[in-house]
Amino acid sequence: MAKAQAASLQAGSAQLQSWTMYDWNDLKAFLAVARGGSTLAAAKALGVNQTTVARRIESLEAALALKLFERGQTGSRLTEAGKDLVAEAERVEHAAERFGNRAAGHQRGLAGVIRVTSTEMIANLMLMPGIVEFRKTYPEIQTDLIITDRPLDIQAGEADVAIRSGAALAMSDLIARKLGDHEFALYCSRDYVARMGLPTPETLCDHDLIGGELEMAEGPGMAWMFRMAGGKAPVSRSNTLNNLLHAIKAGLGVGPMACQAADLERDLIRCSEPIEEARGSTWIVTRRDLKDTPRVRAFLDFFVPYLQEMGRMRAERGRRMREQAEAANDAALAEGLGEAAP
Numbered sequence: 001m002a003k004a005q006a007a008s009l010q011a012g013s014a015q016l017q018s019w020t021m022y023d024w025n026d027l028k029a030f031l032a033v034a035r036g037g038s039t040l041a042a043a044k045a046l047g048v049n050q051t052t053v054a055r056r057i058e059s060l061e062a063a064l065a066l067k068l069f070e071r072g073q074t075g076s077r078l079t080e081a082g083k084d085l086v087a088e089a090e091r092v093e094h095a096a097e098r099f100g101n102r103a104a105g106h107q108r109g110l111a112g113v114i115r116v117t118s119t120e121m122i123a124n125l126m127l128m129p130g131i132v133e134f135r136k137t138y139p140e141i142q143t144d145l146i147i148t149d150r151p152l153d154i155q156a157g158e159a160d161v162a163i164r165s166g167a168a169l170a171m172s173d174l175i176a177r178k179l180g181d182h183e184f185a186l187y188c189s190r191d192y193v194a195r196m197g198l199p200t201p202e203t204l205c206d207h208d209l210i211g212g213e214l215e216m217a218e219g220p221g222m223a224w225m226f227r228m229a230g231g232k233a234p235v236s237r238s239n240t241l242n243n244l245l246h247a248i249k250a251g252l253g254v255g256p257m258a259c260q261a262a263d264l265e266r267d268l269i270r271c272s273e274p275i276e277e278a279r280g281s282t283w284i285v286t287r288r289d290l291k292d293t294p295r296v297r298a299f300l301d302f303f304v305p306y307l308q309e310m311g312r313m314r315a316e317r318g319r320r321m322r323e324q325a326e327a328a329n330d331a332a333l334a335e336g337l338g339e340a341a342p
Helices: 002-020 024-036 039-046 050-064 080-108 120-137 190-196 201-206 214-218 220-228 241-249 294-334
Strands: 069-072 075-078 112-118 141-147 161-166 175-182 184-189 210-212 236-238 255-258 268-270 280-286
Touching: 024 039, 024 050, 024 080, 039 050, 075 080, 112 120, 112 294, 120 141, 120 161, 120 241, 120 294, 141 294, 161 175, 161 294, 175 294, 184 190, 184 220, 184 241, 190 268, 201 220, 210 214, 210 220, 210 241, 214 220, 214 236, 220 255, 236 241, 241 255, 280 294
Parallel strands: 112 141, 112 161, 210 236
Antiparallel strands: 069 075, 161 280, 175 280, 184 255, 184 268
């Protein structure tokens, strides 16, 4: 039994070697003949002589113990085995190309992983479309997103790059580029207004309020809302901006939201002017020792102008949508319909 198992293992090992120990140039010749239909066409495509191509095909067939082509006066036709192996050979070819491209990227320093942290809202609305465009230029740079509303410790290496928002950045040795300014205001859904009436800062004590947990609870917009409501208890709490947005859209109540995001939601109504104490800015941040590494520099050089322009476009689009909604409401009231248009 032991001898039989040993013989089987030895045979399997020999077969594995016969399938893996072949010359990559032989495989390129195989694909060139399969695509060109003859060793002559393959020789022209590869820039070698016809004899070299024929020798490489013979070498590959010997290594695989398979006949890959039927030779004739009109050229070379793939056998059934050859047809079956073309797709696999192309996968190896693509893998080899990716290997070469990635090696070249490392030579230029434009390969590897960048760990980027941001809130889910910023990641979904702004970063993801940009990453698609970024990869068209830098396909060998892998961007890993760490989604959290908690500010990670960049100095300690929890991430390489962060998108951060607030009234100001804390003093540190980090390198920061400003992306733009932002405003917060109170919002509710049209469905909520239909049920409960339109909230105002002066009537918040009569409305359902959505609060925050953890860092969200300490936000200036959230603190302002509950102060205006006289400390009224919330009907629900959210611990991420993205969840807060969906809670407001669902009609659960009133909550503070970034105008760049909420003004683009047709189902939401702005219930206040921008909250003065909640005005802030957004920055892209990295460590000093990382800022000049080629992959991080490429990321910053791409995303700083990209995110700045996207922020301007979203703010302008939100302003137009808000003006259109207000004009529709004014027109409805002027016609004596008795209530604002939805």
